[in-house]
Amino acid sequence: MQGRLRIAIVGYGTAGQAAALFLSAQGHRLSIFEQAPVLGPVGAGFLLQPTGLGVLDRLGLSKPILERGQRIERLYGATPKGRSVMDMSYRDHAPDCFGLGLTRGSLFGVLHDAYADASEIAVGTRIDAIDSGDTLLDSEGRKHGPFDLIVVADGAHSRLRGLHPNNIKRQKLYPWGALWCLLPAESWAYPDQLQQRYAGTREMIGMLPVGQRTEHAGRWLTFYFSVPGEQLDHFDAAALAQLRERVAALWPEVEPLLATIAAPEQMHRARYRDVLLREPAQGKVVYIGDAAHAMSPQLGQGVNMALLDAETLADALAQSPSTDDALMAYRDRRRAHLAIYQRLSRWLTPWFQSERNSLAGVRDLGFGPLGRFALTRGHMLRILTGTKQSWWH
Incomplete structure (x- = not known):
């Protein structure tokens, strides 16, 4: 490696946090910028796969992560008729x-506690532009830098x-989103399974055990319900009542768990993007x-x-003679998997998740048998675990 670099990280979500841990361990000088006024997690509970668990193990964080999460042994999805x-x-x-159900708060807390220089993060600092390819400009007109490398980790809705508009190959907002919330898990009958119910392609309910919740006792579940994107901004008391009716009709054993949800504000909204860049790096900037x-x-x-991404970028920097070589190595190592x-x-x-309800009949008839054939089952399991590195091998 070419020596100690001055590196900026824009965004302190999972990618930014992991990059901070790997790069600080290599001795680089970091400046981290987060636009939120208070550091904290954003998003629903999620399923940590063996790939992600391997990265956290390398960071020495397996023990606290396993303590906070819920081990998931099985993914099971069915129609309302069973x-x-x-x-x-x-x-x-x-x-x-195995997989690990986890709240965003738990992962954020473990990564944050492991970063020794967390007190130096520039919170409430929105980065709006990059000047001369190596200097950041914030919303107040202040300059930060220059930097040897700028790591952009500001999420799906990246500013x-x-x-680099010519570098964006695809940037499309999905027409569907989801409503989600956290529910107590004490009475849930499937503590080690991600359970889903599909009613055509327009309605999907999920129940994911996610273990502990920061500053709350007991074990928890993430509940999510697919919703057309345009309905998310208009989710009110009437829409909540309708949601409860649909849950009672599609999955009766889940509806009583929603008793703690009394107001539409308790349901969080999530929208998703389909983003594809032509190249992950432009000059000294890497996404x-x-x-x-x-x-x-x-x-x-x-x-x-x-x-x-964070692990691979750090490895490429450690193993390459220059930053340019490292960014090319990073691109090549992540390209096929992504x-x-x-x-x-x-x-x-x-x-x-779509208006193409005709697809549901094919899905409901075909996906089950595909999962029972040895060849296709092996591919499906590799897709699930995040370990599929090529199409056929």
Whole structure:
């Protein structure tokens, strides 16, 4: 490696946090900028896959993560009438393989506690532009830099991504989003399973055990319900009552758990983007995480991809003679893996979230049998665990 670098990280979500830990461990001088006035997590509970768990293990954070999360052994999805559509067990991929249900707050807390210089993060600082390729400009007109490398990790709705418009191959807002909330899990009958119910392609309910919740006792679940994007901004008391009616009709055992949700404000809204860059790096600027490759949450890989990006970038910097060489190595090492999951996410999403209800019949009849054939089951398990690195091998 060419020596100690001065590096800026824009955004302190999962990608930015992991990059900070890896790069600070290598001795680089970091400046981290976060536009939120108070540091904290954003987003629903999620499923940490073996790939993401491996990155956290390398950071020495396996123990606190496993303590806070909930081990997931199986993904099971069915129609409201009980027809199995998706049934995959992690142990069929490898003997002690599992996923980990986790709240964003738990992951944020573990990563934040591990970063020794967290008190030096510039909060409430929105970066609006990059000057001369190596200097940041914030919304107050202040300059920061110059830097040897700028790591952009400001999420799916990245402000800085637009500074390189010719580099954006795809930037599309998905027409569907989701409503979600956290529910007490004490009475839930499936503590080690991600359970889903599909009613055509217009309605999908999910229940993911996510373990502990920061500053709350007990174990918790993330509940989510697919909703057309335009309805999210108009979700009111009447819409909440309608949602409860639909849940009672589609999945009766879930409806009583919603008793704690009395107001529409208790349901969080989520929108998703499909983002594809031609190149992850432009000069001294490199995009990681959702800023570089946001995708539908249907495959549940966003956090895992962010962790892998941070690890791969740090390794490339450590093993390359120059920053330019490192950024090319980073691109080459992540390209195939990301391309597979972006294409799969784009292809699979309409089968579960879209107005194309005719697809549901094919899905409900075909996905189950595909999961029982050895060849296709192996591919499906690799997709689930985040370990699929090529189309056929």
